[in-house]
Amino acid sequence: MQVSITVNGERVSHDVEPRQLLVHFLRETLDLTGTHWGCDTSNCGACVVQMDGEPVKSCTILTAMCEGHEIRTVEDLEIDGRLDPVQQGFHERHALQCGFCTPGMLMTARALLDENPNPTDDEIRTAISGAICRCTGYKNIVSAVRWAAEQEARA
Ligand code: FES
Numbered sequence: 136m137q138v139s140i141t142v143n144g145e146r147v148s149h150d151v152e153p154r155q156l157l158v159h160f161l162r163e164t165l166d167l168t169g170t171h172w173g174c175d176t177s178n179c180g181a182c183v184v185q186m187d188g189e190p191v192k193s194c195t196i197l198t199a200m201c202e203g204h205e206i207r208t209v210e211d212l213e214i215d216g217r218l219d220p221v222q223q224g225f226h227e228r229h230a231l232q233c234g235f236c237t238p239g240m241l242m243t244a245r246a247l248l249d250e251n252p253n254p255t256d257d258e259i260r261t262a263i264s265g266a267i268c269r270c271t272g273y274k275n276i277v278s279a280v281r282w283a284a285e286q287e288a289r290a
């Protein structure tokens with residue numbers, strides 16, 4: 136079936152299998168491999184992208200369901216060589232080790248700050264509660280999101 140989706144600001148049209156998951160469309164058809172594919176069972180959160188500004192697990196959505204919608208992936212965070220504040224925050228606060236969970240964490244954090252520019256640590260923890268990190272213990276991830284919120288408040 137034919138689908139037209141806006142991905143990172145560009146309209147793309149492709150013939151896809153009705154059963155194809157969005158994560159596979161992004162990674163294999165569009166070569167946007169920044170979105171990670173971890174569990175395929177909706178548990179890990181490594182595959183989170185934004186759909187119309189809301190964080191969604193791209194392993195739980197069919198490509199066909201995205202017809203006419205806007206998808207944003209981690210590749211869209213850096214603009215003209217400038218890191219998004221959430222990316223910068225992860226760097227500043229050492230919020231990653233292996234990095235496998237990081238794309239999903241970043242897109243979840245970006246969606247949170249777009250909706251709530253000054254979240255409490257509890258609100259940050261709730262926002263990332265659908266994502267698993269095996270390395271960091273989450274403390275530095277919360278700190279990184281807080282760092283980004285503070286940077287954006289000053290800008
Ligand atoms: Fe989607 Fe793990 S791959 S939640």
Ligand code: FES
Pocket residue numbers: 230231232233234235236237267268269270271
């Ligand atoms: Fe390794 Fe999060 S940094 S899983």
